[in-house]
Amino acid sequence: MTETAPSRRLYIKTYGCQMNVYDSERMADVLRPLGYALTDEAEGADLVVLNTCHIREKATEKVYSELGQIKRMKARKEAAGGAMTVAVAGCVAQAEGAEIMARQPAVDLVVGPQAYHRLPELIARAHRASGERLAADFTADEKFDALPGERAPTGVTAFLTVQEGCDKFCTFCVVPYTRGAEYSRPAEAVLAEAEQLAAHGVREVTLLGQNVNAYAGEGGLAGLVRRLAQVPGLDRIRYTTSHPHDMDEALIAAHGEVEALMPYLHLPVQAGSDRVLRAMNRAHTAESYLRLVEKIRAARPDIAMSGDFIVGFPGESERDFEATLQLVSEIRYASAFSFKYSRRPGTPAAAMPGQVPDEVKDERLARLQALLSQQQVAFNDATVGRTVPVLLEKPGRHPGQVVGRSPYLQAVHLDAPESLIGEIRAVDILAASRGSLAGALSPSPRLEPA
Ligand code: SAH
Ligand code: SF4
Numbered sequence: 001m002t003e004t005a006p007s008r009r010l011y012i013k014t015y016g017c018q019m020n021v022y023d024s025e026r027m028a029d030v031l032r033p034l035g036y037a038l039t040d041e042a043e044g045a046d047l048v049v050l051n052t053c054h055i056r057e058k059a060t061e062k063v064y065s066e067l068g069q070i071k072r073m074k075a076r077k078e079a080a081g082g083a084m085t086v087a088v089a090g091c092v093a094q095a096e097g098a099e100i101m102a103r104q105p106a107v108d109l110v111v112g113p114q115a116y117h118r119l120p121e122l123i124a125r126a127h128r129a130s131g132e133r134l135a136a137d138f139t140a141d142e143k144f145d146a147l148p149g150e151r152a153p154t155g156v157t158a159f160l161t162v163q164e165g166c167d168k169f170c171t172f173c174v175v176p177y178t179r180g181a182e183y184s185r186p187a188e189a190v191l192a193e194a195e196q197l198a199a200h201g202v203r204e205v206t207l208l209g210q211n212v213n214a215y216a217g218e219g220g221l222a223g224l225v226r227r228l229a230q231v232p233g234l235d236r237i238r239y240t241t242s243h244p245h246d247m248d249e250a251l252i253a254a255h256g257e258v259e260a261l262m263p264y265l266h267l268p269v270q271a272g273s274d275r276v277l278r279a280m281n282r283a284h285t286a287e288s289y290l291r292l293v294e295k296i297r298a299a300r301p302d303i304a305m306s307g308d309f310i311v312g313f314p315g316e317s318e319r320d321f322e323a324t325l326q327l328v329s330e331i332r333y334a335s336a337f338s339f340k341y342s343r344r345p346g347t348p349a350a351a352m353p354g355q356v357p358d359e360v361k362d363e364r365l366a367r368l369q370a371l372l373s374q375q376q377v378a379f380n381d382a383t384v385g386r387t388v389p390v391l392l393e394k395p396g397r398h399p400g401q402v403v404g405r406s407p408y409l410q411a412v413h414l415d416a417p418e419s420l421i422g423e424i425r426a427v428d429i430l431a432a433s434r435g436s437l438a439g440a441l442s443p444s445p446r447l448e449p450a
């Protein structure tokens, strides 16, 4: 007698960073053998998972408002004689699991980022309407060992988590509390997963970690990158997010030497005033960051720099803020993310004096974003007229169009047959806007070195 797993509909909504995107994929992998197939609609799903983010207050609020809607869908399904299991995963689950259960009775279970391998068990328990609704403990090694070996990547690019957690304790940030201590996966496990991805047609991996360049497996991140560059079929390697403090000589050298390592680096600085950086517990100064970027550019002159910024950290004066603008002017970023400081309960900065009024934060954010956006336009404009290798990733919005990425992580739109998806082609860049480039397949396949 053969038994096929019943088909159940699984809806996962992902908030926050790429590590959550990776985790959502792995949750789908864990649940697939139980008969759960992904759907892109929450309405009518058998299992709804919200994979949440706690980084700023707004991110957390979104989860509670989404849960309100899910609750009504669950009621509709039950009225029709069906059932919907609702799970909250991710960093809000880790940080306020008990509160979620209390505030929203429609939630059947809460599962923290290190406990996804236990999802099948938690779901079974929830179905028996008994006991354990809360699993939020820290054992990252157990998590990776227990997740199923098989991944089912759906595109030509994939995320691969190599490191989790954070020991840096920046005073504004919840991550050390929601993701636990730094943990690095063994290089062998990462290689095995990368080989599997490549065998499924993945050509580019982005190595993930809250502090990915603190990767402490054999050979450090530079060693890992060099080994991954040997995996047949993997032509492009990226990594994110890096802390300036962990940007070592070996990794800088790899940027000059490893062809597969793409010339793009997300290296958050947060602020340009040393006084603010000290209060943030960032372990770098504006000057040390500038020198570091100089070194990186000496190894790889064309590298696209990216960063994160916080405006309105407690005590930030107008002069402090101007130091951030000054630093940005000196670096010339290709892209960046900037945020208003959000007060997170339990973090040291939440209790600091000199909280900055919201109007001031708004005004500073607008000025910073105007400058960053100017720099992004300038960076993209400088690509026009060049021929760059583009990894063709997926169909574009218009018929006959495909979208890919340049080595500098710019989105590139061009007319090309869909059969070319998955290939790296020379593309003449014809025009640029702030968010993307337009190009055409180059008649001559010869590439300038990228
Ligand atoms: N580990 C990464 C990023 C973690 S969170 C790193 O250190 O770079 C992503 C970004 O969110 C941070 O870089 C920071 O700019 C922003 N962020 C974190 N906590 C914040 C807070 N309380 N308010 C506003 N922005 C915050
Ligand atoms: Fe948060 Fe700082 Fe750790 Fe990044 S390095 S995750 S900002 S504590």
Ligand code: F3S
Pocket: 015, 016, 017, 018, 019, 020, 052, 053, 054, 055, 090, 091, 174, 175, 178, 179, 210
């Ligand atoms: Fe958010 Fe957690 Fe990532 S708080 S940014 S989902 S590590």
